[in-house]
Amino acid sequence: MAQHLLVAADRYNLERLKLICEDKLCKRIDVSSAATTLALAEQHRCPSLKKACMDFLYSPGNLKAVEATDGFEHLATSCPVILRELIAKLVAL
Structure with a gap:
């Protein structure tokens, strides 16, 4: 539900609600939701x-697990720039 609220908060410029949603989502990142x-x-x-x-x-184990999810394919098609940014940072480590 926080994802949907975040979209609405962004659309209607409700910055406080957007920050609350961001905070909730930050605490719930896992392999199935990361991408x-x-x-x-x-x-x-x-x-x-x-x-x-x-x-x-950035954790190699997490990245490998996330790469096997459908969400990773969605990320690759909807935000390819993010994948390039992720790869560049991993190479720099």
Whole structure:
């Protein structure tokens, strides 16, 4: 539900609600939600949520598990720039 509220909050410029939703989503990042949450963060300009997702994905074990999800395919097609950014940061590590 927080994802839908975040979209509405962004659409209607309800910044406080948007921040609350970001905070809730940051606490619930896991293998099944990381890729779709990252796409959501990118599409709705949520820098703290994007950072939390990227930090989760920086772990090689997490990245490999997320790559096997349908959400990763969605991320690749909807936000290819994010994948390039993720790869660049992983190469730099």
